[in-house]
Amino acid sequence: MTATATIAAAVLVAGFFAVASPTAFNVTTISFDRGYTPLFGERNIVRSPDGRTVKILLNQYSGSGFISSALYYHGLFSASIKLPSDYTAGVVVAFYMSNGDIFEKNHDELDFEFLGNIKGKQWRIQTNVYGNGSTSRGREERYQLPFDPTAEAHHYSILWTNSTIIFYIDEIPIREVVRTEAMGGDFPSKPMSLYATIWDASNWATSGGKYKVNYKYAPFVSAFSNFILKGCRLDPIQQLPAAEQCRLAEAETAISDYALMNVQKRVAMQRFRQHYMSYSFCYDELRYPKVFPDCSNVTESEKDRFWNSGDAKIQPRAVVRRRRWNSRRDRVRSRIDFNEHDEE
Secondary structure: OOHHHHHHHHHHHHHHHOOOOOOOOOOOOEOHHHHEEEEEOHHHEEEOOOOOEEEEEEOOOOOEEEEEOOOEEEEEEEEEEEOOOOOOOOEEEEEEEEOOOOOOOOOOEEEEEEEOOOOOOOOEEEEEEEOOOOOOOOOOEEEOOOOOOOOOOEEEEEEEOOOEEEEEEOOEEEEEEEOOHHHHHHOOOOOEEEEEEEEEOOOOOOHHHOOOOOHHHOOEEEEEEEEEEEEEEOOOOOOOOHHHHOHHHHHHHHOOHHHOOOHHHHHHHHHHHHHHEEEEEEEEOOOOOOOOHHHOOOOHHHHOOEOOEEEEOOOOOOOOOOOOOOOHHHHHHHHHOOOHHHHO
16 A cells, blocks of 8 residues: 555544544535424424424433435435433434335345443444345444544444445445345345434343433433435336436446545545454354355454454443533533534
8 A cells, every 4th residue: 555545544534533524525415304304202303493403302201213204215324413421321322224114024224323321431333234124134333433422423424325335434434335146135225214213222222231221311312413315315106116216316326435435445444443343243153153245355364353252352442531511400401402512
């Protein structure tokens, strides 16, 4: 690798420590109402006056969530997300694509799942890939983050095309799934909606359910902004197959910067995974004795960093939190109010 490529990759990795820049892909963001509608817990969905930021809440009465107003077939789907702080054990925030409401037994899904933790411990992030109802083969990966996701918003993106899936954080790729013939229907292939939810997952989310949601710390609030829905929006009236409806949109996506994996991006992705990946399905021989076809290019040196449970032998270090709350009253006010700081 050239010195220029090495320096560029280092700059990309360093970008994780800055606030997300949603314009890095040169894609226009939209307001909440232009692309989304409430899904459940509408009383716990709080819009900013300009409609550019939405906060979803979990309290002792309900969680909440929203869904895209349309189905999409491939494209780039993003949002800037700020997670709840303090004690968040049992809380799950999710930003994902799915068609489970249409295809109950053979749905597709692409997930960013944010898993809360006990006070003083870091949020964890998980990505999942399901195709054609392959819930027993979720292709899960988990990571720590090189920043505090509760201190400010960071940008999370899913690129989905006919041949590849890329998960981005702050415009840096952290995972790539390349479609192969061996994957068959495990590669998501049907139109999906976008979702964002916050909910109580006390039975599994933190240490296998050991730590539950403690509503003394409620409301738990996650803020979403900088929405991007840059995909092929399907017309349900038009009878053409999705591939025909989306031919022009897919051609545009194919030449976009966010769909191209150059040397710098690959080096940045490799460094992120080396330093921050804490679990990979590819190394989980206990749960998946048969190796997945998309794990065939794994090197022995990388495999040596993981136990046969799929967990990294050396877990990534947690990030020290940047701020402390002086009182519960201050915490609740800062989570719910839309003030100048939140709109920056």
